[in-house]
Each structure stands twice: as structure tokens, then as C-alpha cells.
Amino acid sequence: MEQKLTDLELIQNILAGDTAQYALLVKRHQRFVFTLALRFSKNREDAEEIAQDCFVKAYKALATFKQTSKFSTWLYTITYTTAMTFLRKKRLDTDSIHDEETFLQLENHTSNFNANDYEKQDSHTFLNQAIGQLMPDDAAIITLFYKGEQSLEEIGETLHMEPNTIKVKLHRARQRLKEKLQYLLKDEVKELL
Numbered sequence: 130m131e132q133k134l135t136d137l138e139l140i141q142n143i144l145a146g147d148t149a150q151y152a153l154l155v156k157r158h159q160r161f162v163f164t165l166a167l168r169f170s171k172n173r174e175d176a177e178e179i180a181q182d183c184f185v186k187a188y189k190a191l192a193t194f195k196q197t198s199k200f201s202t203w204l205y206t207i208t209y210t211t212a213m214t215f216l217r218k219k220r221l222d223t224d225s226i227h228d229e230e231t232f233l234q235l236e237n238h239t240s241n242f243n244a245n246d247y248e249k250q251d252s253h254t255f256l257n258q259a260i261g262q263l264m265p266d267d268a269a270i271i272t273l274f275y276k277g278e279q280s281l282e283e284i285g286e287t288l289h290m291e292p293n294t295i296k297v298k299l300h301r302a303r304q305r306l307k308e309k310l311q312y313l314l315k316d317e318v319k320e321l322l
Contacts, residue, residue, distance in 0.1 A: 136200035144192060151191075155184050158201060161277055162208050168268035169212035171261060179215050183208045202283040205273060209287055216265075259309035267302035274299055 134142070134150075136157070142150045162183055167176035187207050194203055260268050266288075273279040273287060281292040281299070288295065 137196060140191060140194060140196075140200065151188055154200075158204055159184070161201075162204065164276060165205060165208050165269060165272055166212055168260065168272050169209075169216060169265045171265075175215065175219070179208070179212050182215070183211045186211060198283065198286055201277065202279065202286055205277065205279070206287045206289075209269065212265075256310070259306055259313055262309050263302065263305055266298065267305055270295065270299050270302050271306060 134153070136154065139150050139154050143154070159180065163176055163180045166179035166183070167173065170176045170179060183204065187204055190207075194200065260271055263271065269288065270284060273284045274281075279287070281295045284290075284299075285292040285295045290298070
């Protein structure tokens with residue numbers, strides 16, 4: 130019965146004193162929060178730390194959730210903010226995301242594959258690898274839109290941007306993703322897209 134409760138019902142129960150139900154919320158959203166954190170940090174250990182921090186922050190701030198948007202949108206906003214703070218603390222220059230030199234460095238930082246590797250890996254693996262090579266903002270938008278099934282408005286709320294800006298960024302991120310896939314898969318990309 131508890132697993133059929135909506136996020137809002139779980140939150141009401143948690144705020145009413147049944148804090149054990151927070152584990153259900155965590156279980157429901159942990160995979161996606163981790164995936165989003167990994168898109169930003171590009172490091173499994175850092176992503177785990179970011180995800181854990183997100184759930185702690187969300188628990189502490191649960192009473193402030195206004196229910197004007199979905200819980201997942203609110204949680205992903207916390208994830209985005211936590212990831213950006215974490216990266217700044219690690220002295221990564223998040224302001225240089227749009228710096229062309231940084232983009233070129235990321236573009237040249239790809240693995241070499243031989244023909245046998247193509248046969249061993251499926252298209253999902255290549256897609257995740259290509260997303261991993263995108264700038265953190267691009268990877269987040271792609272992840273939120275396709276894997277999180279968030280609307281442009283929800284993504285805008287999460288990333289503190291206007292929906293029209295998200296629409297433009299999503300279009301550009303798709304183009305960059307296509308280029309990454311073309312580089313990784315050469316002719317095989319035509320079958321994926």
C-alpha cells in the first residue's frame with residue numbers, strides 16, 4: 130500500500146511524523162538524482178556524495194516544499210544547486226563552461242575504440258558516453274528532458290532559466306550530442322538518430 134502513495138502523500142505523512150517513509154521517496158528518486166549528479170561531476174564518488182547531500186538537504190527543507198511544482202522538479206533543483214556548489218568547492222571553474230578552450234579540451238578528451246569494442250557495447254552505452262562528454266549544462270538539460278521526462282518549464286525552474294532559453298539550449302545540446310555520437314559511432318549514428 131505504501132508504495133502506491135504519491136510523492137505528495139508521502140511528504141504529508143513524513144511531515145506528520147512518519148519519517149521512515151522518507152526512505153520510499155529516496156528509493157523512488159535516487160537513481161535519477163545520482164544520474165544527474167554524475168552528469169555534472171563526471172566522477173562516481175563525487176556523484177554519490179552529491180546525491181547523498183541532496184537527499185539530506187531535501188529532508189531538512191521538506192517543510193518548505195510549496196507543492197506548486199512536482200516534487201521531482203524541486204528535488205532536481207536541489208541536485209543542480211548542490212552539484213554546482215560541490216564543483217565550486219572542488220575548485221572547478223564552472224564559469225568557464227562556455228569557454229571555447231574548455232570545450233575543445235573536452236572534445237579532445239575521448240577514448241579510442243577499436244572495431245571489437247563497437248560490437249560489445251550497445252547503443253545505450255554509446256549514448257551515455259556521448260552525454261558524458263557534453264558540457265555539464267548540456268548533459269543536465271538532455272538528462273532532465275529525456276530521462277527525467279521534465280517539461281521545458283520544469284527544467285527552466287530547476288536550472289533557474291526561462292523555458293525559451295531551455296528550448297534553445299536543448300536544441301544546441303542535441304546538436305552537440307549528435308556530433309559526439311557521430312565521432313564515437315561514425316556511420317552507426319544514422320541508425321540511432
